[in-house]
Amino acid sequence: MVKSVKIAPPNSLLFISDPNGGEAPDPVRGAPVLSTPSCISVACLMWQDGETEVSLGSDVKVDETRIAAFDGMLETPNRSVIVSTVEGDTVLEAHVPRTRTHVRVWVNRPREPDKVTIELQ
Amino acid sequence: MAEARAQDAIRRVREVDPEWRPRPSTYATVEGLIRTYEAEAREAEARVTELASVGVGPGPFAVEWIPARGSSRSLRESERAELNRIGATFGCHTCGALTPGTRSGNFVGDHQLPITWGQPTRIFPQCVACSNFQGGWLRQNKRDR
Numbered sequence: 001m002v003k004s005v006k007i008a009p010p011n012s013l014l015f016i017s018d019p020n021g022g023e024a025p026d027p028v029r030g031a032p033v034l035s036t037p038s039c040i041s042v043a044c045l046m047w048q049d050g051e052t053e054v055s056l057g058s059d060v061k062v063d064e065t066r067i068a069a070f071d072g073m074l075e076t077p078n079r080s081v082i083v084s085t086v087e088g089d090t091v092l093e094a095h096v097p098r099t100r101t102h103v104r105v106w107v108n109r110p111r112e113p114d115k116v117t118i119e120l121q
Numbered sequence: 122m123a124e125a126r127a128q129d130a131i132r133r134v135r136e137v138d139p140e141w142r143p144r145p146s147t148y149a150t151v152e153g154l155i156r157t158y159e160a161e162a163r164e165a166e167a168r169v170t171e172l173a174s175v176g177v178g179p180g181p182f183a184v185e186w187i188p189a190r191g192s193s194r195s196l197r198e199s200e201r202a203e204l205n206r207i208g209a210t211f212g213c214h215t216c217g218a219l220t221p222g223t224r225s226g227n228f229v230g231d232h233q234l235p236i237t238w239g240q241p242t243r244i245f246p247q248c249v250a251c252s253n254f255q256g257g258w259l260r261q262n263k264r265d266r
Contacts, residue, residue, distance in 0.1 A: 010194070010236070010256065011252050011253060011255060011256025011257075011259070012229075012249065012252060012253060012256070013253060013256040013257065013260070015260060024257065024260040024261045025257065026257070026261070027175075027253070027254040027255075027256070027257025027258050027261075028254070028257075029216075029250045029251065029253075029254045030250045032253075034257070041257060041260070043249075043253050045224075046223045046224070046225065046227065046229060046249055046252075047194075047229075048194075048195075048196055048201070048227065048229060048230055049223065049224070049225045049227060086237070086256040086257075086259050086260045086263075087236075087237050087259075087263070088260075088263055111224065112223065112224045112249070
């Protein structure tokens with residue numbers, strides 16, 4: 001199952017983590033994707049320029065034009081993955097079977113993507 | 122003199138971080154009290170500089186701004202045009218970049234205070250790299266709304 005939402009998140013940032021929020025990565029100027037073992041941040045379309053379509057799930061369909069922005073393991077002690085904003089508002093949630101989850105993040109362009117697909121394996 | 126400097130520095134911090142307090146200290150003499158004031162002033166000035174460097178409070182390149190319409194996040198076309206003019210003239214208020222780094226060529230309208238920290242009164246132009254950086258810092262220093 002795949003869930004999708006269109007949002008313009010503050011500071012053009014999305015955070016992928018367990019519902020406990022994880023440990024957000026230290027910010028680095030100019031780095032579109034950052035991660036810790038428990039949280040991934042992804043920069044998207046400048047929020048005052050429009051919305052970004054965000055999809056989350058295990059059955060995502062990714063065409064060959066998409067770019068892999070992240071491929072790694074995420075700590076998910078509550079067996080759930082959320083996508084949230086700088087302010088901590090949850091915009092998407094998906095249940096996962098394990099306490100560590102393989103996550104791939106796909107974007108439609110390297111800078112300010114307006115399509116972000118989060119694949120859970 | 123030392124007391125006035127400390128109070129002024131603390132007031133400037135609290136404009137952007139109302140919850141900030143200097144570290145508690147004790148003193149037994151007048152000289153000790155003066156040293157306490159001087160330490161508080163240094164601590165407050167360091168906090169203002171730290172916050173400005175991460176995009177909380179007007180940055181070192183802040184010159185002009187537009188008024189914020191309460192906590193509304195959206196920008197009108199006229200507001201966007203004015204922010205782009207200010208940004209192209211004076212740069213990103215945090216780092217001074219004269220180009221916003223966005224695909225659209227628009228500067229980000231940065232609310233100050235950040236909406237999660239209080240009621241914004243002003244909007245400054247900011248480049249996208251500083252906006253993203255500020256977001257990462259705010260996430261790490263999240264406050265209850």
